[in-house]
Amino acid sequence: MIKVYAPASIGNVGVGFDILGAAILPTDGTLLGDLIQIKQSKEFQLTNIGTFAHQLPKNIKDNIVWKCWDQFCKIIKKKILVTIVLEKNMPIGSGLGSSACSIVSSLFAMNELCNRPLSTNKLLKLMGKLEGEISGSIHYDNVSPCYLGGLQLIIEKNNKISQKIPNFKNWLWIIAWPGIKISTADARALLPSQYTRTTCIKHSRNLSGFIHASYTMQPKLAANFITDVIAEPYRSKLLPNFTQTKTTIKKIGALACGISGSGPSIFAICDNDLTAKKISKYLANHYIQSKQGFVQVCKLDTVGTRIIG
Numbered sequence: 001m002i003k004v005y006a007p008a009s010i011g012n013v014g015v016g017f018d019i020l021g022a023a024i025l026p027t028d029g030t031l032l033g034d035l036i037q038i039k040q041s042k043e044f045q046l047t048n049i050g051t052f053a054h055q056l057p058k059n060i061k062d063n064i065v066w067k068c069w070d071q072f073c074k075i076i077k078k079k080i081l082v083t084i085v086l087e088k089n090m091p092i093g094s095g096l097g098s099s100a101c102s103i104v105s106s107l108f109a110m111n112e113l114c115n116r117p118l119s120t121n122k123l124l125k126l127m128g129k130l131e132g133e134i135s136g137s138i139h140y141d142n143v144s145p146c147y148l149g150g151l152q153l154i155i156e157k158n159n160k161i162s163q164k165i166p167n168f169k170n171w172l173w174i175i176a177w178p179g180i181k182i183s184t185a186d187a188r189a190l191l192p193s194q195y196t197r198t199t200c201i202k203h204s205r206n207l208s209g210f211i212h213a214s215y216t217m218q219p220k221l222a223a224n225f226i227t228d229v230i231a232e233p234y235r236s237k238l239l240p241n242f243t244q245t246k247t248t249i250k251k252i253g254a255l256a257c258g259i260s261g262s263g264p265s266i267f268a269i270c271d272n273d274l275t276a277k278k279i280s281k282y283l284a285n286h287y288i289q290s291k292q293g294f295v296q297v298c299k300l301d302t303v304g305t306r307i308i309g
């Protein structure tokens, strides 16, 4: 039996719509991600457990884990019968890469069980394909950091899908899931198909400036480039009191703040524990909308998906 853990992720990271993603790990050691246990068996079985198992589709063939198993077997041209236990710890429609956690953990686990017939690149390509089937269009900014860890820049060039970029080890990434659901597909449908030249220039300056500041180790400059002119202007209305929350968090001392993925989770970045505590307290008291919601102080998960048992 193989046990695999796949971490939560922040898609877009504010400044890189669809092409920047960060894997995160709570500083208190909480495993904020999905777990998959897999072993070969006489027939295919999938059991869902965990806090958010009740949110999963009732029909087994609608569970993305079944789709991953089915497509993996088709690619390797062998029907490998397995028993899978999915520990669904990530809320669906959270903006924390919930579908990516299930996609990456199940494909990673199948590939390990079958002695890695697929290369890293082929596996990541398949992950992106399955993510696209769920959200309506392929994007790698959740599956790539979830799989490979760290801060991933989606390049899709020279037969490479993504590459890790430098990060600031003293950055703390505070995430808050308010306890409500926003479908990625719906949030993507909200975005315009075209942007003005001014917006394109602003976006390219922000993204290239962030990458430049990351490589030249200028944290304050990097944080100042974390501005979303692509998705936030259209999606912020879906998030409860987003504008007020963002303004207050910045006043408390956040270096940057934005929508995590397609929302409703938000993320804030700071560089010290005291500010992280103040931001967390504010979010817990003002952004959480139901008892299911949560706030976590995280660091970047530099490892990504791994075998834990």
Ligand SMILES: Nc1ncnc2c1ncn2[C@@H]1O[C@H](COP(=O)(O)OP(=O)(O)O)[C@@H](O)[C@H]1O
Pocket: 055, 056, 057, 062, 063, 064, 065, 091, 092, 093, 094, 095, 096, 097, 098, 099, 100, 102, 134, 135, 182, 183, 184, 185, 261, 262
């Ligand atoms: N194992 C799974 N984990 C997450 N979502 C799943 C899974 N299996 C099927 N789904 C479906 O995929 C969709 C995921 O929605 P999405 O908005 O992309 O979530 P997230 O943004 O959290 O990844 C939902 O309709 C959900 O029912």
Ligand SMILES: N[C@@H](CCOP(=O)(O)O)C(=O)O
Pocket: 009, 011, 012, 017, 018, 019, 094, 095, 096, 097, 098, 099, 139, 141, 142, 184, 187, 188, 231, 260, 261, 262, 263
């Ligand atoms: N780039 C995507 C990211 C979606 O992240 P999720 O965690 O909400 O699935 C987008 O913004 O649509």
